[in-house]
Amino acid sequence: MSKNSAFTVDPPDVVLTVKSKSRKRDAMTIEQALSIIFRQMEITGRRPRTIESYDYIFNDFTGQLRLEYVDEITADSIYDYLAAIDVAPSTKLIRLKAIKAVLSRFFDNRWKTNKFGRLFS
Template identity: 35%
Template sequence: MTKKSGLFDVDFSLTTKELTASIKGEKSTAARYKLFSEAVGAIISQMEVSGYRPRTIKDYDTVLMNFSRSTGVTYLEKITVDTIYSRLDSMHIVNQTKLTRLKVLKSFLGKCFTNGWLSLNFWQSM
């Protein structure tokens, strides 16, 4: 017999405030104000666990950190379509490279949406 370690135990307890907010359809404060750098770290970790290639992970990290640095975005909620387009417009690179950078950013935002950190998938129309 093996001894249970509790490694995969999940705690589903919610505070009264969180439960009330979820019933009303509100997001918690932590979900509404997720730091961009924390989101990147979490997504990179998820990608590593999922078996993405190291080169892909490095490229995601580089593209996302350059986006954050150049636009000054610190919170996920500050990213808008205008922010994305202005960043792409300011880059003096070939259009195919811009498309690749956009694809990385859209994929990242999709993962953030799936994790519940963004409430609206505004980038789908891009």
């Protein structure tokens, strides 16, 4: 019997599963899309405060849900966001209207194929 045999420990098999989003190089990122539509809003005369508000709300929405690409936004993700935020119902309505305004620009630019405004009446 060798000195080391008493201290031999077989480590358990450890399997780590990592979910990773594949890089969609051909898909538009939300950051790129927001940059374009906010510039369009400036050109068409939207007030800077309105654009700042849309930017804050939409970045909060995509940040909480960790959305990176335009095609990841679904009606379910909007419902999930509204359910997750702890604000007054009137504030939820304001945030929903801001998200709908941004998404309608995504639709107008043909980055989204469905108009979300009809889903949230």
